[in-house]
Amino acid sequence: MDAAELRALLTPEGLRLLDEVGPIDRTADVVRLVSRLRADGHPPALVAAVLEQARLRSRARAKFGEFADRMLFTPDGLEQATRLRVAAVHAGRFRDAGIDVVADLGCGIGGDAIALAGLDLGVVAVERDEVTAAVAAYNLAPFPSARVEAGAAEEADLAAVGAVWLDPARRSEGVRRRDPAAWSPPLDWSFGLADRLPVGVKLGPGIDRDLLPAGAEWQWISADRDVVEAVVWAGGLQREGIGRAALVLGAHGAAELTGPRDADDAEAGGLGEYLVEPDGAVIRARLIGDLARGVEGRMLDPTIAWITTDAEPTTPFGAVFRVRERFALDVRTLKKELAARGIGTLEIKKRGVDVDPAEFRKRLALRGENSAVLVLTRIAGARVAILADRV
Template sequence: METEAFAGLLTDEGQALLAGLGGYEEAGELAVATRLRREHPAELVSAALTQARLRRRAAAKFGADADRMYFTPDGVEQATRTTVAEHRAARFARLGVGRVADLCAGIGGDAIALARAGIEVLAVDRSPLTCAVARANAEALGLADRIEVRCADVTEVDTAGYDAVFVDPARRGGRGRIFDPEAYSPPLSWAVEAARTTSFAALKIAPGVPHEAVPDDAEAQWVSDRGDVKEAVLWFGTRPGARSATLLPRGATLTGTGLPDPPVGPVGGYVYEPDGAVIRAHLVAEVAQQVGGRLIDGTIAYVTADELRPTPYATAYAISDTLPFNLKRLKALLREREVGTLTVKKRGSAVEPEEVRRRVKPRGPNAATVLLTRVAGAPAMLIGAPVTTN
């Protein structure tokens, strides 16, 4: 979609066309397109149908706002989920930030959350189409008075006069995801220097960033949403050297205390699976301390304990059986217990959950969970069920 085609969507004709596309997929896109092209320019019809498809995809990230917003394919893919953006915006607001330079702003997902938190935003992106979409989103959501969109190279933007910067470098290229922080656009080293020019800053990076790549003067925060790790953020001007994991939507945050690795011991009555953000932040020891637990293996992030203790940072399982890995034995046990609903999770195992379900053929009215893992270095199966700890 080109900028000119997108501009057509903002005209009265384009708006009417978009408004009339609700539920178009039931009628079939080809039939709808053929009919509409009799009454409207083909390019406008194509742009409207593309936008309708993108809005459906974006609903998972933006909720009800998606029906009023505008998107590009890359924008839907790369934009921050609303729950995550709102959490970050709220933290900026608590820090007393009044003006933020949002560099690499994309379609404006973070800018929207910042503006709704009462912060004035300069949203910068170098793509004319992306900037046009960001402006349209600010207008559509009634935030144009708080969001200034500027089409420019972020490396040439003067951030003097802003309380904070937020940088979300592009982490995808022609070959997919980019894992080297210096291959981001702009590079992480540039973003770090930009962060140091203001009182506060947040740099959004991939959650798999090596800990050794985190600057000493930054706080590193890993964020998950409903158990799915979404991002890592380097904060400047907050808690230098801190490592934390935040779990949304609850907002619980676990901060590292420098604990040594937990001891390894036998599997107890309960096994705790730490949230992915906790694991990425290297805070499994803190969870083990909370629950009075130990590791089942020195290389596996499963914590076991003899009693159940509450923690928001891990899912607990009551363990009924700890067995050496053997699918025939598992199949027989599940048949004996009439297990038809089987959840298979793995950590440290090469066996895929789908393969296990295919081979054991669970049948029956009962449910169970099997954890495929290693115990003291040996492949094992832990059988049980999830339990609530908070």
């Protein structure tokens, strides 16, 4: 979206038309809608801008729920925006630390700033791109404690703020920037702020750990089993004695596994009655050993993130499966055994073996009305297939 499109959207006609159209999902008859809007006399440029926003609002519901229906977005801004539920976790960290005013540097469309302002914290939201800054100003308009400044994060006046939140821009025109020095602001500069102020830095969950600062708290967050981000807390926002954290958000609420550093490995042993697949946040935080010990389990293999137990475990930090049978990882054997059990619906999970699940499924020629889970992995170096059921 360019400045002219945004100006058209922000007119009374543009906002009224956007509300009239509402979010557009993939099944909408866009051609017919465009024809109707054009026949009603709306300018082509305005129609195009409204339809783009309507599509973005539909996509944004996954992150912002019903709030998306009154927000504006840019494609890059929505891609990088924090889910509102996760942003609330960030905001709570600043509130609990007694921070009054937070600078959100590189605020994008304002997702995290909304969560901060929603807790009545003062927010100075800074965004380099002028169009994105204007979108953030629109989204933050309902919050009197927030203001938006157009400018570079590196040039922001931080004299009156108590802490800083950063979400360095890692995309430009849809292209991901691989070099942290090319992010906006650069990663080293972001971490360097911790020498002056309490700082939280949001990063992609697959961030190279060698880039992360020692002495900080490294927290990975998953939402509904999807690892959505890593956050580095430093400059006083890190919790005492915690160097690694896995925060798991789901239907159960919120649960967190923490440790002072990467967990020691748990011992490996034979296959038990149950399997636990650690949540991705636990794997990223390298707290698998602590999880295994917490459920009185052991590793299936020293090099693979599968835990096995003899008694049914209860944990929010992983998916639990009840083991039915173990087979060698052999297509002919599995095809025969699955057919004998009438299994036509099969969830295939693989870790530690070089198998293409889609191709493997075709070779099994599944048929029948029953369902199961098939875990393809290794035990003590041997390739195995474990037939199981989700608990």
